[in-house]
Amino acid sequence: MTIGHFIWTDLSTFDMALARKTYADLFGWSFGGDGGYDFARDKAQAAAAVFPMPEYLARINMPSFWMSYVHVENLDASVEAARRHEGAIIEISPQPFDEHSRIALVRDPSGAGFTMVEGSSLAPPQGPPQPGHVVRRCHHLPDVVLIEGFYKDLFGWTFHKTADTPWPVYDIRHPDGSLAAVAEEVPEEIRGKFRYWMPCFAVRSQQEAKQTLSALGGEVTVELPDGRLMGADPQGAAFMIRALEPEDSIGAKAGQSVKLPWKAGLGLLCIWLAVVLDIPLFWGVLFLLWSWPALRTGCADFIEPVRRSTHPLLYWGLTGTWIGLSLWVIAGALAAL
Structure with a gap:
């Protein structure tokens, strides 16, 4: 309708x-x-x-x-x-x-x-x-x-x-x-x-x-x-x-079906694989999933939105932390193989 x-x-x-x-x-x-x-x-x-x-x-x-x-x-x-x-x-x-x-x-x-x-x-x-x-x-x-x-x-x-x-x-x-x-x-x-x-x-x-x-x-x-x-x-x-x-x-067109937010689902799956199966590699994947939209949009979502244009130090602190943690965790997981 x-x-x-x-x-x-x-x-x-x-x-x-x-x-x-x-x-x-x-x-x-x-x-x-x-x-x-x-x-x-x-x-x-x-x-x-x-x-x-x-x-x-x-x-x-x-x-x-x-x-x-x-x-x-x-x-x-x-x-x-x-x-x-x-x-x-x-x-x-x-x-x-x-x-x-x-x-x-x-x-x-x-x-x-x-x-x-x-x-x-x-x-x-x-x-x-x-x-x-x-x-x-x-x-x-x-x-x-x-x-x-x-x-x-x-x-x-x-x-x-x-x-x-x-x-x-x-x-x-x-x-x-x-x-x-x-x-x-x-x-x-x-x-x-x-x-x-x-x-x-x-x-x-x-x-x-x-x-x-x-x-x-x-x-x-x-x-x-x-x-x-x-x-x-x-x-x-x-x-x-x-x-x-x-x-x-998604909802910009009235009456059209809503697209599945698959990226959120993938992030949730990474958490379960990392915690329940104790596979640290998926923590690294999760941090990368957080990093990419922040870099693309200029807004890092961590409890609340932090925009690059208005709070650049905090934005780069968050984004840099996610990227650094992802590389560290992935490298450690690969080295353990």
Whole structure:
């Protein structure tokens, strides 16, 4: 079921031709050429869309922006639930999207806009994530207290703190237990003065995407320690990119099955083999299993996350200890053979 999940993303833009070229080069999308609402396709399926900036937003000099859509069962009831919350704004009341769907645009109490959609016209791309697919939605704001009750009431979402560095991070869980989105209490000097929902798109190579974006006239504004890049296209639309990983096939797509965390299972097996069968070699394997993700992501998890960018001495102390212990234990085990 996709009800209560983000299912769609589109771009309001001033220059349709430039938007098509930007994202065709960046994500490999193809476009139908529709001048009103042009679907961006990844091979045979739609991944997003671009459309001209609405006139009323152009008049107030709204920069180009990405909009995220939440699927709802009863649009009128959801809009009324939003209306009851102080600070929430109904920017666009329920109206037809096409003959099969209706939409409404809402600003939550923090000021971040999102669209609710009722009907079957829009759906997330199916199958394993590909370059250009949204693999995460992130809400950047000063304090989750501003929105926690609002989204709990609307969609049943719950907030669970997962990190304190480089700033507080919260998993937002759907009632079915899957990950609906992430909220981050990002400092204003990084997120800017606005609060917003930001899509994070997958790319094959972060470095190549970074170079392509710069060549197109866009920019990378912030490099985050977990491997994400915050950037903006040539017309100022903000978004994130992250290198495609096998783990992206889990809950980022509503309704898809959850992938088995085999690496955690392998680590658990190493502990049992090392302790129960008294085979020290597997302690070394376990330490290597800890070391590799720490080196790859720049974050060492030891009771709590320790990031290379914010606490480099402790990060390298932990990672170096794991690597040193693994080599020592493996060497000792091999010498005893």
